[in-house]
Amino acid sequence: MSIKVAVASEDGKYINQHFGMASQFLIFKLNDDGTYKFMELRENKPACSTEGHSELSMEESVKLISDCQVVIASQIGPGAIDILLENRIDPYIAPTFIEDALKQLAEIIKEKKH
Template sequence: MSYRVAVASSDGKYVNEHFGRAKQFLIFNVTDQQSEFYELRKNNPPCSREGHNDDQMSRTVELLADCKAVIVSQIGTGAIEVLSLKGIKPYVLPDFIEDALKTFLKTK
C-alpha cells in the first residue's frame, strides 16, 4: 500500500522546519519498506513572530490533504489539532530526511 508523507525542510537534506514556518514541503511516496521523492510544494507559512493566521493554517493543511503524515522539526498544539482533524499525523523527527523517513517507517 502506497501513501504520501510531507517533510518540512528548507534545504532538501534535513528536517529543519517548524510546521507553521515551513516555506516548502517535500512530498514522498511511501510504501511499507521504502520512500521515493514525489514533488516539492511551496507554502505561504501561517506563523510569524506575531502569531499565526488561521486562514493560512487551513490553506497549509489543505496543501497536504493527500498526505497521511507530516515530518517536522517542531510543531505547535494548534497545528497538531488541525492536522488531526484532516487525518494527517505529525511526527517530530529533526534528522537527515533519509534517516527521518527510515525512523518513520519503523514507528508508523
Template sequence: MSYKIAVASSDGKVVNQHFGRATQFLIFEVEKDNYKFLELLEASAFCEFGEHDDNKLLSAVQALKGTRAVLASQIGKGAAQALRIKGIESFDVRDLIEDALEKLIKYYSNIDKSIK
C-alpha cells in the same frame, strides 16, 4: 499499501523547518519499506512572532491532504490538532530526512502489521 509523507525542509537534506514557518514541503511516497521523492509543495508561512493566521493554517492543512504524516522540526498544538482532524499525524523531528523517513517507515510498518 502506499502512503505519502510531507517533510518540512529548507535544504532537502534535513528536517529543519517549523511547521508554521515552512516555505516548502518535500512530499515522499512510501511503498512497503521503500520511499521516493514525489514533489515539492510550496507553502506560505502562517506563524510569525507567535501570531498565527488561521486562514493560512487551514490552507496549509488542506494542501497536505492525502498525506499520512508531516515531519517538521517543531509544530504547535493548534497546527497539530488541525492536521489530526484531517487524519494527518505530525511529528517533531530534528534529523536527516533519510534517517527520519526510515524510522517512520519502521513505526508505521509495526502499526500496520498489528492492524492486520
C-alpha cells in the same frame, strides 16, 4: 501499500522547519518495505510570522498537504497538531535527516501493523 509524507525542509536533506513557518513541503511516497521516492516540492505560505500566526493560513497549509497521511517537521505547535489530526494527517516531530526520519517512520508503521 504506500503512504504520502510531507516533510518541512528548506534544504531537502534535513528536517529544519517548524510546521507553521514552513515555506515548502517535500512530498515523498513511502512504501511498506521502507523504500521511498521523492514526488514533488510544494511551495507554502507560512502560517506563522514575527507578527503571530493566522488560522486561515494554517488551514491553507493543511489543505496543501491534505493528500498526505503524515507530516514531519522540526516542531509542530499544539494548535497545528489539532488541525492536522482533524484532517487525518499524523504529525511527527523529527529534527533529523530526512532519510533517517523516513526509515524510522517506516519502522513505526510496520510495528503498528503487527
